[in-house]
Amino acid sequence: MDNIQVFMRIRPLSEDEYRRDRTTESAVRFLSESTVSIPSQRTENFTFDFVGNETCTQQDVFDAVGRRAVERCMQGYNGTIFAYGQTGSGKTFTMQGARDEFTGPTDELRGLIPRCFEYLFERISEEEVRTNGRVKYLCRASYVEIYNETIYDLLDPVMRTCAVREDIKRGVFIDNVTEETVQDPTEAYDVFMRGTHSRHVSATAMNRESSRSHSLLMLVIQSMTQTETDGLTEVRESVFNLVDLAGSERQKLANTTGLRLKEAANINKSLSTLGNVINSLVDINSGKSRHVNYRDSKLTFLLRDSLGGNSVTFIIANVSPAMCNDAETASTLRFAQRAKMIRNKAVVNHDMQGNVPQLQAEIQRLKQQLEQAQLAQPHSAAVVSENTHSGGPSIKEHATAQYLLLLALRKLQESESQRSRYAEIICELKESLDRKRRQIQQQNLVLKLHKAEIDTLRRNSPEHVVSNAENATLREEISSLQSMLSAQPDYTDLLIENMQLNIELDWIQKSQEPPAVGAPVGISRNEAQQALDTLVESRLAIVDICSDVPIIPDDSVYDGLEERIKQARHQINDLELHRDKLEFQIASIEEDWQYVSDGIRDLANAATPEMAASIAERTMDSIVGDQARNAWSSVSAMHRNLNEQ
Numbered sequence: 001m002d003n004i005q006v007f008m009r010i011r012p013l014s015e016d017e018y019r020r021d022r023t024t025e026s027a028v029r030f031l032s033e034s035t036v037s038i039p040s041q042r043t044e045n046f047t048f049d050f051v052g053n054e055t056c057t058q059q060d061v062f063d064a065v066g067r068r069a070v071e072r073c074m075q076g077y078n079g080t081i082f083a084y085g086q087t088g089s090g091k092t093f094t095m096q097g098a099r100d101e102f103t104g105p106t107d108e109l110r111g112l113i114p115r116c117f118e119y120l121f122e123r124i125s126e127e128e129v130r131t132n133g134r135v136k137y138l139c140r141a142s143y144v145e146i147y148n149e150t151i152y153d154l155l156d157p158v159m160r161t162c163a164v165r166e167d168i169k170r171g172v173f174i175d176n177v178t179e180e181t182v183q184d185p186t187e188a189y190d191v192f193m194r195g196t197h198s199r200h201v202s203a204t205a206m207n208r209e210s211s212r213s214h215s216l217l218m219l220v221i222q223s224m225t226q227t228e229t230d231g232l233t234e235v236r237e238s239v240f241n242l243v244d245l246a247g248s249e250r251q252k253l254a255n256t257t258g259l260r261l262k263e264a265a266n267i268n269k270s271l272s273t274l275g276n277v278i279n280s281l282v283d284i285n286s287g288k289s290r291h292v293n294y295r296d297s298k299l300t301f302l303l304r305d306s307l308g309g310n311s312v313t314f315i316i317a318n319v320s321p322a323m324c325n326d327a328e329t330a331s332t333l334r335f336a337q338r339a340k341m342i343r344n345k346a347v348v349n350h351d352m353q354g355n356v357p358q359l360q361a362e363i364q365r366l367k368q369q370l371e372q373a374q375l376a377q378p379h380s381a382a383v384v385s386e387n388t389h390s391g392g393p394s395i396k397e398h399a400t401a402q403y404l405l406l407l408a409l410r411k412l413q414e415s416e417s418q419r420s421r422y423a424e425i426i427c428e429l430k431e432s433l434d435r436k437r438r439q440i441q442q443q444n445l446v447l448k449l450h451k452a453e454i455d456t457l458r459r460n461s462p463e464h465v466v467s468n469a470e471n472a473t474l475r476e477e478i479s480s481l482q483s484m485l486s487a488q489p490d491y492t493d494l495l496i497e498n499m500q501l502n503i504e505l506d507w508i509q510k511s512q513e514p515p516a517v518g519a520p521v522g523i524s525r526n527e528a529q530q531a532l533d534t535l536v537e538s539r540l541a542i543v544d545i546c547s548d549v550p551i552i553p554d555d556s557v558y559d560g561l562e563e564r565i566k567q568a569r570h571q572i573n574d575l576e577l578h579r580d581k582l583e584f585q586i587a588s589i590e591e592d593w594q595y596v597s598d599g600i601r602d603l604a605n606a607a608t609p610e611m612a613a614s615i616a617e618r619t620m621d622s623i624v625g626d627q628a629r630n631a632w633s634s635v636s637a638m639h640r641n642l643n644e645q
């Protein structure tokens, strides 16, 4: 068990702070190489693993923290480095390097992250040379930020949001996050800078370029070692988390409002959850029983392993030396002091990979050894006494050990076939899960299309909202005008006749006498044609106007679309429910499988039949699925039979 290691770094006084304090006197008093206090706050003394004063360089921090973290990750342990502190205290400077002056990976001011990349790849090359290429490394990087309690994928061009999930095999992980393979420090650095440019940064009263999110760079370091004799492969995998936390700030001091206030509230909330988690872990260490609320914030849930779990963890507590920040500095140091009491349980994450034939060959070899030992037994008296005399194992002990080993290997073989059956089931479930995921994506697309349709309709509608009834009238008018145009010659005749009749009527009204038949009526065909053309022109203008009027459906169409959106949402909900169920099933099968495997191992090691019986019972109680229960009862029955023989 390793305690979390804590490093304190104090940065130089800034000009603003000097203007405010009107003194260069530091609020932090150095009592020894590793102990400080803050007299103005009447604090207790704080002792850390390393204390860096204002002259502490980036290289000093790397030597004290980065180098050690990389070494542990190379051995197969998970590693985490957190930078914690008030806004403007130097977290980003420590992790990334100076923002303004930063000129590239060779700069003196480059921070821990680029330095860790360089050291990591240097060590990888060394190892590959040392082992003659027998060990191969693969590194994958992802980079996310937690902004207002949402996880954004900084390596995704559209910065998609991601969910945190948990399963038995992988523990807590970020679903669907971009992972990029990196082969050297430059590639890793490029990935890091690409993500860094997407981060939420803004000015606060305390810092011109303040990170408004927690950032988490994850490097998965995988090593594969080919064993020399049996062709099996040892796989080690460690996760190296580099975390730049958003700065805590007192809202009044930082003078924040609106969106900035919301950001600050979220930052403070997640940092206080981090504080609560640390307090609970400290209580647990001192023997109290406490529930640790990792799930209260994305940050603590995601970094659960780094806090009291399977990780070697380092915290860098960044502080300002200014008198005006003494209360914040004291609070940072109290936090760090508490965190130092947490004990983590780091283990090397390794696994053996090999195929069933390789494992079978091993069983065969051991069987032969056992047979030879049994053959030697009849004339073993001399050997027994000799061995007993020399303190070595007797042939009987040797045979028993071989027998137990054989038993364990037989179980292993059986469990292999059981495992492949489980693997098939899991495969089917996963396929079904993928189908559900695709369906959800499609439904989301449908939803988006419906929404876009509604948006377009709403955007086009502002002043020219025309109801369906008005629309129909306009359309009728357009079509009658169009037929009028196409029937123009007939219409001209009708018009002439109409005009003539009008003239006649007029004449009659004036003279009371009808004109003589055949008398000129005073209108020529040309004049009629001209009158008609004018009329048609004006009508055509109306047609133009009419065709410009957008055809806007009335509210019933929105209702229809909104209904469709509702249905799509329901479908998505159902699918998500189904997906969750499938995920639960997969997790529970994997859990059962783990219980069966552990049970087999424990059975093979059980010293007495009573112990074996209690293992069999305990394992059966833990297993949920019928298939796994059946498999387990046949395995434990077989073990009983073998023992009774």
Ligand SMILES: Nc1ncnc2c1ncn2[C@@H]1O[C@H](COP(=O)(O)OP(=O)(O)OP(=O)(O)O)[C@@H](O)[C@H]1O
Binding pocket: 010, 011, 012, 085, 086, 087, 088, 089, 090, 091, 092, 093, 094, 098, 099, 207, 209, 210, 211, 212, 245, 246, 247, 248, 318
């Ligand atoms: N050790 C140092 N030496 C010189 N300058 C430093 C040091 N630490 C920090 N600074 C400067 O102080 C300013 C604030 O630092 P930085 O941005 O790293 O703070 P932060 O803790 O990350 O703030 P926030 O939480 O608001 O993002 C920057 O201009 C940075 O260059």
